[in-house]
Amino acid sequence: MGILMTVNSVNLNSKKDFIINRLYENLPKKPYCTSDFFGLKIRDKKQAIRHSHIQINHPNFKRYIVIDADYPGAATAWRYDFDDNIPVPNLIVVNPENTHCHFYYELEAPVSFTESSSKRAQEFYNSVSKKLTEVLKGDSKYVGLIAKNPAHEKWIVEVPRLEKYSLHELVEHLELKPHEYRNINSEKPGIEKFVINGRNDHLFNEIRHQAYIDIRSYRSKTFVEWFDHVKSLLINANKNFSVPLPYSEVCATAKSIAKYCWKKDSYCFQEFCERQHIKAKKGGRAKSDKYVEMRRTAARLLRSGKTKTYISELLQVSYRSVLRWLQGIKVQAAIMHLSELKKICDNAQNQILACFIASLIVIILDEHIYDLNESEELKITIKFKLKVPIQ
Incomplete structure (x- = not known):
């Protein structure tokens, strides 16, 4: 497939080459393109320029107004059959098989179409595009996402004008009244209007x-x-x-x-x-049950004097998991047996003393308390020698 231009070497002797190279520089970096309409592709513009149809305007701003004249003889009708005041297109890309064409109008300054951009400028652009479509008898349903690629050999290309337009210059040619390009979106209040690409x-x-x-x-x-x-x-x-x-x-x-x-x-x-929460609870419970025996084994190994590093390597779990399993286990054991210790105390003073004794037991026993559970009994006899001063 041949291309009418080479991007790296611009032939300034031809108006067509000049304006097509200018269009190439303005293309998005990765435009939509196609040659068969069986699906749009996104390609780097070096590859996209080889397709018969290509995305002309950037997604966030528009530098071109493209009118789809979908009727025979469209390429010459604007000169002879329409109003003399119609602005001259910068490019006319003609299908030689049916003489349908696309009219290109290039703007001096692109119009931004981001969410934070001026809505009035966007309305101005849309109203000019709408009026050009009307006077050139273009297809009002054409959305302008892709257009005939003037660099492709399939089309006949005319360049009636090299100079770019300002929107105000186009307004003067089209004799638009202020109310025609202001508040364009207020024709049907309450109904959302959207651009369909x-x-x-x-x-x-x-x-x-x-x-x-x-x-x-x-x-x-x-x-x-x-x-x-x-x-x-x-x-x-x-x-x-x-x-x-x-x-x-x-x-x-x-x-x-x-x-x-x-x-x-x-x-x-x-x-x-709620369904996700129920599934997560079931999964978490099942995962927790899976490691019960490993946690008990870790406690027994620690009681026998093994280091946490050795335990993690033996059980093939992370060191952090071993730390988490054994964290606070002494305190839990002390609390578990504290209630039994309180029962054998005969008064409130001794119950307070029992709390102190339980904490003391944890400190004294240290590693040997790690494997205690509810089914085991801990019997400790503690003798105190108190010296009471004689009155």
């Missing part, structure tokens, strides 16, 4: 609103059932395209919608959290 976005925006309603009927069901429902909606809608999306892309869109609705619906999400 290709078939994926069309499916997403068509089905998601239905999903917001349908989720209520799946509150007592599982996520798998809900996902299958959303996927079936998308599969049916995908059949309406002349070139349907691949099954993998339909599934990816279904998963995105299903997960969002499931998480945002408080009832479904709460049930999901």
Whole structure:
């Protein structure tokens, strides 16, 4: 497949080469591209420029206005059949088989389309694009994600104008009134307007609103059932395209919608959290039971004088696990036997003394108390010699 330009060597003798190289410099680093419409690809622009259709504008800003004139003779109609005041396109990319074409208008300054950008500037761009589509009798449903690539040999390319436009200059040519490019989004208050970028976005925006309603009927069901429902909606809608999306892309869109609705619906999400909590408790309990015998073995080894490092290597567990198993075990043993010790004390004073004795026992016995449990008895006789001063 031949390319009408080489990126590394720009031939300035040709207006076409000059403006196409300028367009190449303005392309996104990894634009969408295709040559067959069986699925868009994302490629480095050195590879993308070899495809017949390519993404012209950057995702976050737009430097070009592209009009899709989808009717025979479009390439010459703007000169002879329309108003004389129509702004001259910078590029006209013509399909020689049917004489349909894309009109390119290049802007001096790109218009930012991020969430934090000026909404008025975006409305200004959209209104000019809408008016150009109207006067050139372009396709109003064309969303501009990809366009005919002027660097591809498949098309005939004309360059009527090299100079870039400002939006205000285009407004003067189109004789737009201020109310036509201000508050463009207020035509239908309360109805959300969105830009649909290709078939994926069309499916997403068509089905998601239905999903917001349908989720209520799946509150007592599982996520798998809900996902299958959303996927079936998308599969049916995908059949309406002349070139349907691949099954993998339909599934990816279904998963995105299903997960969002499931998480945002408080009832479904709460049930999901409760099920996860129950599963986690079961799993944690089973995992804990698995190490009971190992913890007892670790205690016995420690009582016999083995080091914690030796125990971790012998049991093939981490040193941190051994520390965690044996942490506080002396205190637990003392508390376990403290209640029995209190019972044999005859008054409150002796019960206070019993607490002291229990702590003392833990210190004295040290490692030998590690393996005590409820089934074992600890018998200790302690004798005190008290010297009482004679009155």
